[in-house]
Amino acid sequence: MHSSEADGNRREGRTASKRVADSRTEVTRNVTEGDMNGQGRLFGGRLMEWIDEAAGIAARRHCGGNVTTACVDQLVFHHPAFRNDVVVIDARVTHIGRTSLEVRVDSYVEDIARSSRNLINRAYLTEVFVDDGGTPRPIPYGLDLSSDAERDEWRGAERRRQVRRQRLEEGF
Numbered sequence: 001m002h003s004s005e006a007d008g009n010r011r012e013g014r015t016a017s018k019r020v021a022d023s024r025t026e027v028t029r030n031v032t033e034g035d036m037n038g039q040g041r042l043f044g045g046r047l048m049e050w051i052d053e054a055a056g057i058a059a060r061r062h063c064g065g066n067v068t069t070a071c072v073d074q075l076v077f078h079h080p081a082f083r084n085d086v087v088v089i090d091a092r093v094t095h096i097g098r099t100s101l102e103v104r105v106d107s108y109v110e111d112i113a114r115s116s117r118n119l120i121n122r123a124y125l126t127e128v129f130v131d132d133g134g135t136p137r138p139i140p141y142g143l144d145l146s147s148d149a150e151r152d153e154w155r156g157a158e159r160r161r162q163v164r165r166q167r168l169e170e171g172f
């Protein structure tokens, strides 16, 4: 276990952990007429809906209960998708706070003929574990990090948390 992650688990008094793989969520969608904008491309709002859905499922799998989305960073579209394209949304938990967790969501358009994927967007969502009344509650599970990539993501998430906190303080 990475030291800052172990510190985080101790600080929150958690005794149980889950692996990133336990909650990783892949959603596959076919782009249909109703998903397209006036220029014949995938509508950005529809992709946002799919990203939010995948992040929510991954977060619920990790926490074992309901979550709500607090923040989305960020929507930059690197690659277009068109009608009948296959879009793959891959969501994984990167960091656990006290009541919130960060989920990285990569969206790809799949080239079926070449068996390859082009990245459309990478987003980081902050999901908050909530009770039935929508009040934040402590996440019962820590995160077991099992690769250098997962440890790098955890460290990156800690920096992103600081940036978000600063943005909130500045009313941005």
Ligand SMILES: CC(C)(COP(=O)(O)OP(=O)(O)OC[C@H]1O[C@@H](n2cnc3c(N)ncnc32)[C@H](O)[C@@H]1OP(=O)(O)O)[C@@H](O)C(=O)NCCC(=O)NCCS
Pocket: 068, 069, 070, 071, 096, 097, 098, 099, 100, 101, 126, 128, 130, 134, 135, 136, 164, 168
């Ligand atoms: C998200 C929400 C539950 C947070 O409630 P709150 O009273 O501000 O709770 P807190 O200040 O205790 O924050 C709870 C956690 O959320 C995080 N958080 C709150 N606002 C955040 C923001 N804008 N960006 C990133 N994280 C945020 C806090 O850092 C904290 O995390 P931690 O416990 O891991 O340190 C509340 O703002 C809410 O219900 N928002 C609407 C969510 C919604 O409806 N989403 C659907 C999209 S429309």
